Structure formats: C-alpha cells, structure tokens
Amino acid sequence: MARIALVTGGMGGLGEAICIKLAALGYQVVTTYSPSNTSANDWLVSMERQGYNFRAYPCDVADYDSAQECVARIRQEIGAIDVLINNAGITRDMSFKKMQKADWDAVMRTDLDSVFNMTKPVCDDMVERGWGRIINISSVNGQKGAFGQTNYSAAKAGMHGFTKALALEVARKAVTVNTVSPGYIGTKMVMAIPREVLDSKIIPQIPMARLGQPEEVAGLIAYLASDEAAFVTGANIAINGGQHIY
Numbered sequence: 001m002a003r004i005a006l007v008t009g010g011m012g013g014l015g016e017a018i019c020i021k022l023a024a025l026g027y028q029v030v031t032t033y034s035p036s037n038t039s040a041n042d043w044l045v046s047m048e049r050q051g052y053n054f055r056a057y058p059c060d061v062a063d064y065d066s067a068q069e070c071v072a073r074i075r076q077e078i079g080a081i082d083v084l085i086n087n088a089g090i091t092r093d094m095s096f097k098k099m100q101k102a103d104w105d106a107v108m109r110t111d112l113d114s115v116f117n118m119t120k121p122v123c124d125d126m127v128e129r130g131w132g133r134i135i136n137i138s139s140v141n142g143q144k145g146a147f148g149q150t151n152y153s154a155a156k157a158g159m160h161g162f163t164k165a166l167a168l169e170v171a172r173k174a175v176t177v178n179t180v181s182p183g184y185i186g187t188k189m190v191m192a193i194p195r196e197v198l199d200s201k202i203i204p205q206i207p208m209a210r211l212g213q214p215e216e217v218a219g220l221i222a223y224l225a226s227d228e229a230a231f232v233t234g235a236n237i238a239i240n241g242g243q244h245i246y
C-alpha cells in the first residue's frame with residue numbers, strides 16, 4: 001500500500017513542488033490549506049488536470065484544535081500518516097524597532113507552534129508502527145539570522161531544537177526527524193521581496209548567484225522521506241547555493 005505523506009501548506013510554492021515530487025514517487029499525498037483560502041478547489045482541479053490526485057483538508061496549523069481535527073479526519077478517511085512535512089509558514093518582516101507583539105505572535109504561532117500542533121497527533125502512530133518520517137522546513141535565516149526577521153529567525157531556529165529533541169526520543173522506533181533549511185528559493189514568498197532588494201542584497205550573498213528552485217528542495221525532501229535515509233536523524237540539512245561558505 002502507498003505510504004501516506006501529509007504536506008502542510010502544500011498549495012504554496014515549495015509545498016506544491018514537494019507534493020508533485022512525492023506523488024511521482026508513489027506516495028498518497030495529502031495537503032492542508034488555510035480555512036480562509038478560497039482558491040483551494042481551483043488548485044486541486046488544476047493539479048488533477050496535470051494528473052495528480054491530491055487530497056486536501058482545511059487546517060489552521062497555528063491552532064491546536066484545528067490541527068487535531070484535521071489529522072483525525074485524515075486518519076479516518078485515508079489512514080495513518082507515514083510522512084509529515086511541516087512546511088506551512090509565514091513571514092512578517094520588519095525591524096525589531098517596528099515589530100509589534102502581534103507580528104511576533106503570528107509568526108511564532110504559524111511557524112513554530114504549528115510544528116507541535118501537527119506532529120503531536122501523528123507521532124504516536126509512527127512510533128507504534130515502527131516507521132515514520134518528520135521533516136521540518138526551516139530556513140537559512142534560522143541558522144544565520146536576518147535583518148528584519150527576529151520573529152522568523154527565532155521560530156525557524158526553534159524548529160531545529162524541536163527536531164533534535166524529538167529525534168532523540170523516537171530514534172529507536174525507526175522514526176526520523178530532520179530539519180531542511182532552504183536558502184532563497186524562487187517562490188512567491190521570495191518573489192514578494194522587491195526586485196532591487198533581490199538583485200542588490202540577496203543574490204550577491206549566494207555563491208551560486210541565483211535563487212534555488214522549489215524542485216531542488218523537493219528532491220532533498222524525497223530523499224529524507226525514503227527508506228534509504230533511515231540513518232539520517234536530528235540533522236539540519238542546508239540547501240542554499242553555498243551561503244554558508246562565507
């Protein structure tokens with residue numbers, strides 16, 4: 001039977017590439033979308049036209065009860081989740097001087113609390129079955145910090161603390177927990193940055209002098225989800241065009 005992979009935020013730039021890659025490898029792919037997302041059905045239809053039969057469930061990953069309800073429905077209607085990719089995330093960039101408590105809370109809840117909210121209802125099943133993969137999508141800016149991202153850098157760095165601690169707890173049950181830290185990938189989150197900032201500040205920081213492609217990150221996720229990656233756990237894998245070389 002096909003393994004079931006749940007990708008949070010699977011309708012976003014990176015999430016879509018991950019869904020497509022995993023479907024091509026034979027996983028049954030399930031995604032979440034925000035309850036406020038009115039174009040979820042259009043996305044499903046357009047994917048279906050391209051030959052992908054994804055299932056999608058509304059879920060506010062920042063809300064504990066919404067996450068529990070969503071996973072319970074998936075479990076009942078499709079089955080227990082084998083691979084969880086905590087990918088949903090937001091930014092609320094501004095200098096610390098301008099940042100308000102609401103900007104901090106929104107990012108911490110969506111980018112960090114979500115990891116607890118979504119992992120909580122799937123982890124016990126994985127441990128019980130003796131196989132599982134949890135992959136947390138962090139960011140290069142959680143590793144090195146970034147101007148205007150105290151909230152985002154803190155949430156993304158916190159995610160890897162979670163990865164390492166949970167990896168220790170479930171290692172003997174063949175459940176792996178890893179972090180992937182992409183650099184700048186050409187999705188709408190990054191394309192929302194003004195072009196002159198991309199050209200003058202961001203691309204010059206990347207030794208490969210280009211943005212990454214969502215498909216490149218999806219390939220790494222596919223490896224971590226596979227049986228071949230059974231000995232990789234508690235790792236934070238950078239995929240950033242060489243940004244750590246400097």
Ligand code: NDP
Nearest residue numbers: 009012013014033034037060061088089139184185187189
């Ligand atoms: P997008 O903005 O394209 O996608 C983000 C996804 O998150 C959307 O599908 C959105 O769903 C979902 N989402 C946001 N808030 C919630 C919520 N409260 N509940 C449920 N879903 C939610 O971003 P990317 O694809 O670029 O980013 C994906 C992940 O990769 C993020 O965690 C991001 O931080 C990380 N990342 C991205 C990088 C990049 O260069 N693009 C670099 C490093 C890390 P909906 O549209 O339905 O609201």
